[in-house]
Amino acid sequence: MTEQLIEFLRNRKGFISGEQISRSLGITRAGIWKRVNVLRQRGYLIEAVPSKGYKLLFGPDIPTKEEIKAVFKGDIIGREIVFYRTTSSTNDRAMEMGQLRRSVLARQYQHSSQQRMEGLEGTVIVADAQEQGRGRFGRDWVSPPGVNLYFTVLLEPPFAPERASILTLMAAVAVVSAIREHVGLNAVIKWPNDILVGNKKVGGILTEMKSDQDRINFVAVGIGLNVNMPSSMLPGNVRPHATSLKEEKGEYINRVKLLGVILAKLEHWYKNILKGKKKALLNEWMRLDSTSGKKVRVKSRNRIISGKAEGISDDGELIVRLFTGVVEKVHAGEVTILKDR
Protein backbone atom coordinates (compact mmCIF):
# COMPACT_ATOMS: atom_id res chain seq x y z
CA MET A 1 0.00 0.00 0.00
CA THR A 2 2.93 2.36 0.63
CA GLU A 3 3.82 1.64 -2.98
CA GLN A 4 0.38 2.81 -4.22
CA LEU A 5 0.51 5.86 -1.97
CA ILE A 6 3.88 6.96 -3.30
CA GLU A 7 2.74 6.44 -6.88
CA PHE A 8 -0.42 8.42 -6.15
CA LEU A 9 1.54 11.33 -4.66
CA ARG A 10 4.09 11.23 -7.42
CA ASN A 11 1.45 11.62 -10.08
CA ARG A 12 0.13 14.83 -8.52
CA LYS A 13 1.89 18.18 -8.82
CA GLY A 14 0.25 20.07 -5.95
CA PHE A 15 -1.29 19.08 -2.64
CA ILE A 16 -3.77 16.27 -2.50
CA SER A 17 -6.26 16.05 0.33
CA GLY A 18 -6.34 13.17 2.78
CA GLU A 19 -9.98 12.65 1.87
CA GLN A 20 -9.18 12.20 -1.80
CA ILE A 21 -6.33 9.76 -1.07
CA SER A 22 -8.54 7.88 1.32
CA ARG A 23 -11.31 7.55 -1.29
CA SER A 24 -9.01 6.58 -4.14
CA LEU A 25 -6.87 4.06 -2.28
CA GLY A 26 -9.47 2.78 0.15
CA ILE A 27 -7.46 3.48 3.30
CA THR A 28 -8.40 5.45 6.42
CA ARG A 29 -6.92 8.85 7.29
CA ALA A 30 -5.00 7.17 10.11
CA GLY A 31 -3.74 4.61 7.60
CA ILE A 32 -2.46 7.36 5.32
CA TRP A 33 -0.67 9.07 8.18
CA LYS A 34 0.97 5.80 9.26
CA ARG A 35 2.22 5.17 5.72
CA VAL A 36 3.42 8.74 5.24
CA ASN A 37 5.60 8.24 8.31
CA VAL A 38 6.94 4.94 6.99
CA LEU A 39 7.86 6.70 3.76
CA ARG A 40 9.49 9.56 5.61
CA GLN A 41 11.65 7.07 7.48
CA ARG A 42 12.72 5.69 4.12
CA GLY A 43 13.96 9.13 3.06
CA TYR A 44 10.92 10.57 1.27
CA LEU A 45 10.19 14.22 1.94
CA ILE A 46 6.42 14.59 2.22
CA GLU A 47 4.84 17.87 3.20
CA ALA A 48 1.62 17.62 5.23
CA VAL A 49 -0.52 20.75 5.68
CA PRO A 50 -3.77 20.35 7.64
CA SER A 51 -6.06 22.30 5.30
CA LYS A 52 -4.41 21.19 2.06
CA GLY A 53 -3.28 17.58 2.44
CA TYR A 54 -0.07 15.95 1.28
CA LYS A 55 2.61 16.74 -1.28
CA LEU A 56 5.68 14.75 -2.30
CA LEU A 57 8.74 17.01 -2.34
CA PHE A 58 11.54 14.50 -2.80
CA GLY A 59 12.07 10.78 -3.36
CA PRO A 60 15.45 9.28 -2.41
CA ASP A 61 17.82 7.80 -4.98
CA ILE A 62 17.57 4.29 -3.55
CA PRO A 63 16.51 1.53 -5.95
CA THR A 64 13.50 0.38 -3.93
CA LYS A 65 10.53 -1.27 -5.62
CA GLU A 66 8.52 1.98 -5.42
CA GLU A 67 11.29 4.09 -6.94
CA ILE A 68 11.97 1.62 -9.76
CA LYS A 69 8.27 1.30 -10.58
CA ALA A 70 8.11 5.07 -10.91
CA VAL A 71 10.67 5.04 -13.73
CA PHE A 72 10.07 1.72 -15.45
CA LYS A 73 7.15 -0.62 -16.00
CA GLY A 74 7.86 -3.74 -18.03
CA ASP A 75 5.71 -6.55 -19.35
CA ILE A 76 8.34 -9.15 -18.49
CA ILE A 77 11.35 -7.57 -16.83
CA GLY A 78 10.52 -6.14 -13.42
CA ARG A 79 7.02 -7.66 -13.30
CA GLU A 80 8.08 -8.46 -9.76
CA ILE A 81 10.72 -6.43 -7.95
CA VAL A 82 12.27 -7.48 -4.65
CA PHE A 83 14.40 -4.94 -2.82
CA TYR A 84 16.85 -5.55 0.02
CA ARG A 85 18.62 -2.79 1.95
CA THR A 86 21.35 -5.37 2.52
CA THR A 87 21.65 -8.97 1.50
CA SER A 88 24.50 -11.41 1.04
CA SER A 89 24.22 -11.44 -2.76
CA THR A 90 21.29 -10.76 -5.10
CA ASN A 91 22.42 -13.79 -7.14
CA ASP A 92 22.11 -15.97 -4.02
CA ARG A 93 18.59 -14.65 -3.43
CA ALA A 94 17.68 -15.26 -7.08
CA MET A 95 19.03 -18.83 -7.08
CA GLU A 96 17.09 -19.57 -3.87
CA MET A 97 13.88 -18.16 -5.34
CA GLY A 98 14.35 -20.18 -8.51
CA GLN A 99 14.96 -23.38 -6.52
CA LEU A 100 12.02 -22.75 -4.25
CA ARG A 101 9.70 -22.29 -7.18
CA ARG A 102 10.93 -25.51 -8.72
CA SER A 103 10.29 -27.49 -5.58
CA VAL A 104 6.80 -25.99 -5.25
CA LEU A 105 6.10 -26.92 -8.86
CA ALA A 106 7.39 -30.44 -8.28
CA ARG A 107 5.11 -30.82 -5.25
CA GLN A 108 2.13 -29.47 -7.16
CA TYR A 109 2.80 -31.98 -9.88
CA GLN A 110 2.96 -34.81 -7.33
CA HIS A 111 -0.42 -33.94 -5.84
CA SER A 112 -1.83 -32.90 -9.23
CA SER A 113 -2.97 -29.69 -7.62
CA GLN A 114 -4.82 -27.27 -9.85
CA GLN A 115 -3.29 -24.27 -8.13
CA ARG A 116 -0.80 -22.44 -10.33
CA MET A 117 2.13 -20.48 -8.98
CA GLU A 118 3.06 -17.32 -10.78
CA GLY A 119 6.26 -17.69 -12.77
CA LEU A 120 9.40 -15.88 -11.72
CA GLU A 121 10.29 -14.87 -15.25
CA GLY A 122 11.54 -11.28 -15.21
CA THR A 123 11.74 -10.92 -11.41
CA VAL A 124 14.35 -8.32 -10.50
CA ILE A 125 16.13 -8.64 -7.17
CA VAL A 126 17.91 -5.45 -6.15
CA ALA A 127 20.03 -4.58 -3.14
CA ASP A 128 21.39 -1.28 -1.88
CA ALA A 129 24.33 -3.22 -0.41
CA GLN A 130 25.69 -6.76 -0.56
CA GLU A 131 27.64 -8.42 2.22
CA GLN A 132 29.04 -11.16 0.00
CA GLY A 133 28.84 -9.74 -3.51
CA ARG A 134 30.35 -12.25 -5.89
CA GLY A 135 32.21 -11.82 -9.15
CA ARG A 136 33.35 -14.44 -11.63
CA PHE A 137 36.04 -16.96 -10.73
CA GLY A 138 35.08 -16.74 -7.04
CA ARG A 139 36.22 -13.14 -6.74
CA ASP A 140 34.55 -10.65 -4.36
CA TRP A 141 32.42 -7.85 -5.75
CA VAL A 142 32.82 -4.69 -3.69
CA SER A 143 29.24 -3.74 -2.73
CA PRO A 144 28.97 -0.81 -0.27
CA PRO A 145 25.57 0.88 0.35
CA GLY A 146 24.26 4.10 -1.18
CA VAL A 147 26.52 4.31 -4.21
CA ASN A 148 26.21 1.52 -6.80
CA LEU A 149 23.76 -0.79 -8.54
CA TYR A 150 23.58 -4.49 -7.65
CA PHE A 151 20.74 -6.45 -9.16
CA THR A 152 19.83 -9.83 -10.57
CA VAL A 153 17.24 -10.64 -13.20
CA LEU A 154 15.64 -14.08 -13.00
CA LEU A 155 14.75 -15.55 -16.37
CA GLU A 156 13.14 -18.80 -17.48
CA PRO A 157 13.95 -18.89 -21.19
CA PRO A 158 12.60 -21.91 -23.05
CA PHE A 159 15.90 -23.01 -24.51
CA ALA A 160 18.84 -25.37 -24.10
CA PRO A 161 21.60 -24.63 -21.53
CA GLU A 162 24.28 -24.14 -24.19
CA ARG A 163 22.36 -21.12 -25.48
CA ALA A 164 22.36 -19.32 -22.12
CA SER A 165 25.43 -17.21 -22.92
CA ILE A 166 23.28 -15.01 -25.17
CA LEU A 167 21.77 -13.69 -21.91
CA THR A 168 25.15 -12.46 -20.69
CA LEU A 169 25.67 -10.73 -24.04
CA MET A 170 22.19 -9.23 -23.76
CA ALA A 171 22.96 -7.85 -20.29
CA ALA A 172 26.27 -6.40 -21.47
CA VAL A 173 24.58 -4.69 -24.43
CA ALA A 174 21.81 -3.31 -22.19
CA VAL A 175 24.24 -1.87 -19.63
CA VAL A 176 26.75 -0.43 -22.10
CA SER A 177 24.13 1.20 -24.31
CA ALA A 178 22.36 2.61 -21.24
CA ILE A 179 25.65 4.14 -20.03
CA ARG A 180 26.36 5.61 -23.46
CA GLU A 181 22.91 7.11 -23.95
CA HIS A 182 22.02 8.09 -20.40
CA VAL A 183 25.37 9.03 -18.90
CA GLY A 184 27.23 10.00 -22.07
CA LEU A 185 30.35 7.95 -21.39
CA ASN A 186 31.92 5.82 -24.07
CA ALA A 187 31.51 2.45 -22.33
CA VAL A 188 32.54 -0.75 -24.09
CA ILE A 189 32.11 -4.49 -23.60
CA LYS A 190 35.06 -6.78 -23.02
CA TRP A 191 33.96 -10.33 -23.82
CA PRO A 192 32.06 -11.85 -22.23
CA ASN A 193 30.97 -9.91 -19.21
CA ASP A 194 33.13 -6.89 -18.42
CA ILE A 195 31.89 -3.32 -18.78
CA LEU A 196 34.76 -0.89 -19.26
CA VAL A 197 35.13 2.86 -19.42
CA GLY A 198 38.53 4.16 -20.48
CA ASN A 199 40.09 0.69 -20.14
CA LYS A 200 38.96 0.37 -16.52
CA LYS A 201 36.21 -1.87 -15.24
CA VAL A 202 32.97 -0.17 -14.11
CA GLY A 203 30.71 -3.19 -14.14
CA GLY A 204 30.40 -6.91 -14.55
CA ILE A 205 27.86 -9.62 -15.12
CA LEU A 206 27.63 -12.93 -13.28
CA THR A 207 25.28 -15.37 -14.99
CA GLU A 208 24.35 -18.48 -13.06
CA MET A 209 22.00 -21.21 -14.15
CA LYS A 210 20.09 -24.27 -13.06
CA SER A 211 19.29 -26.62 -15.86
CA ASP A 212 18.43 -30.17 -16.86
CA GLN A 213 20.45 -31.81 -19.58
CA ASP A 214 18.49 -30.25 -22.42
CA ARG A 215 16.54 -27.41 -20.87
CA ILE A 216 17.19 -24.38 -18.72
CA ASN A 217 15.22 -24.29 -15.47
CA PHE A 218 16.15 -20.73 -14.66
CA VAL A 219 18.97 -18.26 -15.13
CA ALA A 220 20.12 -15.56 -12.70
CA VAL A 221 21.73 -12.68 -14.58
CA GLY A 222 23.52 -10.63 -11.91
CA ILE A 223 24.70 -7.15 -12.78
CA GLY A 224 27.01 -4.98 -10.72
CA LEU A 225 27.72 -1.41 -11.77
CA ASN A 226 29.96 1.09 -9.99
CA VAL A 227 27.88 4.24 -10.26
CA ASN A 228 28.85 6.87 -7.66
CA MET A 229 31.49 4.97 -5.69
CA PRO A 230 34.71 6.89 -5.07
CA SER A 231 37.81 4.93 -6.10
CA SER A 232 39.01 5.18 -2.50
CA MET A 233 36.35 2.58 -1.59
CA LEU A 234 38.06 -0.01 -3.80
CA PRO A 235 40.75 -2.29 -2.38
CA GLY A 236 44.25 -1.14 -3.34
CA ASN A 237 44.91 -4.07 -5.69
CA VAL A 238 41.71 -3.39 -7.68
CA ARG A 239 42.06 0.40 -7.82
CA PRO A 240 44.35 0.62 -10.86
CA HIS A 241 41.93 -1.49 -12.92
CA ALA A 242 38.50 -0.28 -11.79
CA THR A 243 36.53 2.93 -11.68
CA SER A 244 32.96 4.27 -11.36
CA LEU A 245 30.75 6.28 -13.67
CA LYS A 246 30.96 9.27 -11.35
CA GLU A 247 34.75 9.15 -11.28
CA GLU A 248 34.81 9.16 -15.08
CA LYS A 249 32.00 11.65 -15.68
CA GLY A 250 32.83 13.96 -12.82
CA GLU A 251 29.22 14.25 -11.68
CA TYR A 252 26.68 12.41 -9.57
CA ILE A 253 24.54 9.92 -11.48
CA ASN A 254 21.00 9.09 -10.39
CA ARG A 255 21.03 5.34 -9.75
CA VAL A 256 17.30 4.74 -10.07
CA LYS A 257 16.99 6.52 -13.42
CA LEU A 258 19.98 4.63 -14.81
CA LEU A 259 18.53 1.33 -13.59
CA GLY A 260 15.23 2.22 -15.30
CA VAL A 261 17.04 2.71 -18.62
CA ILE A 262 18.94 -0.60 -18.23
CA LEU A 263 15.75 -2.51 -17.43
CA ALA A 264 13.97 -1.01 -20.45
CA LYS A 265 16.83 -2.18 -22.66
CA LEU A 266 16.81 -5.64 -21.12
CA GLU A 267 13.08 -5.85 -21.78
CA HIS A 268 13.58 -4.87 -25.43
CA TRP A 269 16.34 -7.40 -26.11
CA TYR A 270 14.83 -10.22 -24.11
CA LYS A 271 11.55 -9.94 -26.04
CA ASN A 272 13.58 -10.16 -29.25
CA ILE A 273 15.43 -13.25 -28.01
CA LEU A 274 12.15 -14.95 -27.08
CA LYS A 275 10.89 -14.27 -30.61
CA GLY A 276 14.04 -15.93 -31.97
CA LYS A 277 15.41 -12.61 -33.29
CA LYS A 278 19.06 -12.58 -32.27
CA LYS A 279 20.71 -10.88 -35.23
CA ALA A 280 20.07 -7.28 -34.13
CA LEU A 281 21.40 -8.05 -30.65
CA LEU A 282 24.56 -9.65 -32.03
CA ASN A 283 25.10 -6.65 -34.33
CA GLU A 284 24.65 -4.29 -31.40
CA TRP A 285 27.08 -6.36 -29.36
CA MET A 286 29.69 -6.08 -32.14
CA ARG A 287 29.18 -2.30 -32.22
CA LEU A 288 29.77 -1.96 -28.47
CA ASP A 289 32.56 -4.52 -28.18
CA SER A 290 36.20 -3.66 -27.58
CA THR A 291 37.60 -7.19 -27.97
CA SER A 292 37.24 -7.83 -31.70
CA GLY A 293 40.28 -7.12 -33.85
CA LYS A 294 42.61 -7.25 -30.84
CA LYS A 295 45.30 -9.74 -30.03
CA VAL A 296 44.09 -11.68 -27.04
CA ARG A 297 45.01 -14.38 -24.58
CA VAL A 298 41.99 -16.39 -23.43
CA LYS A 299 42.14 -18.47 -20.30
CA SER A 300 39.35 -21.02 -20.18
CA ARG A 301 38.77 -23.84 -17.71
CA ASN A 302 41.45 -26.19 -18.97
CA ARG A 303 43.69 -24.24 -21.34
CA ILE A 304 45.05 -20.94 -22.53
CA ILE A 305 45.00 -19.86 -26.16
CA SER A 306 46.33 -16.76 -27.90
CA GLY A 307 45.33 -15.22 -31.20
CA LYS A 308 43.23 -12.49 -32.75
CA ALA A 309 39.62 -11.98 -31.59
CA GLU A 310 37.32 -11.99 -34.59
CA GLY A 311 33.89 -11.41 -33.08
CA ILE A 312 31.29 -13.77 -31.67
CA SER A 313 29.30 -16.72 -32.93
CA ASP A 314 25.48 -16.75 -32.96
CA ASP A 315 25.59 -18.40 -29.54
CA GLY A 316 27.90 -15.82 -28.05
CA GLU A 317 31.17 -17.75 -28.23
CA LEU A 318 34.31 -15.72 -28.81
CA ILE A 319 35.88 -16.48 -32.19
CA VAL A 320 39.67 -16.52 -31.97
CA ARG A 321 42.00 -16.98 -34.92
CA LEU A 322 45.07 -18.62 -33.40
CA PHE A 323 48.47 -17.44 -34.61
CA THR A 324 48.66 -20.81 -36.47
CA GLY A 325 45.63 -19.74 -38.54
CA VAL A 326 43.25 -22.23 -36.92
CA VAL A 327 39.92 -20.70 -35.83
CA GLU A 328 38.56 -21.63 -32.39
CA LYS A 329 35.34 -20.79 -30.59
CA VAL A 330 35.55 -20.22 -26.86
CA HIS A 331 32.43 -20.75 -24.79
CA ALA A 332 33.63 -19.27 -21.49
CA GLY A 333 36.84 -17.74 -20.26
CA GLU A 334 38.78 -14.67 -19.28
CA VAL A 335 40.30 -12.42 -21.91
CA THR A 336 43.51 -10.43 -21.63
CA ILE A 337 44.07 -7.94 -24.42
CA LEU A 338 47.69 -8.28 -25.58
CA LYS A 339 49.68 -5.21 -26.45
CA ASP A 340 50.89 -4.94 -30.05
CA ARG A 341 54.65 -5.23 -30.17
Ligand code: BTN
Ligand atom coordinates in the same frame (compact mmCIF):
# COMPACT_ATOMS: atom_id res chain seq x y z
C1 BTN B 1 32.32 -9.96 -12.58
O1 BTN B 1 32.68 -9.06 -13.33
O2 BTN B 1 33.15 -10.73 -12.09
C2 BTN B 1 30.86 -10.11 -12.29
C3 BTN B 1 30.38 -9.20 -11.20
C4 BTN B 1 28.91 -9.36 -10.90
C5 BTN B 1 28.47 -8.59 -9.68
C6 BTN B 1 26.99 -8.63 -9.52
S1 BTN B 1 26.39 -7.51 -8.29
C7 BTN B 1 24.81 -8.21 -8.38
C8 BTN B 1 25.01 -9.71 -8.45
N1 BTN B 1 25.20 -10.26 -7.14
C9 BTN B 1 26.41 -10.76 -6.97
O3 BTN B 1 26.83 -11.28 -5.92
N2 BTN B 1 27.14 -10.61 -8.08
C10 BTN B 1 26.38 -9.97 -9.12
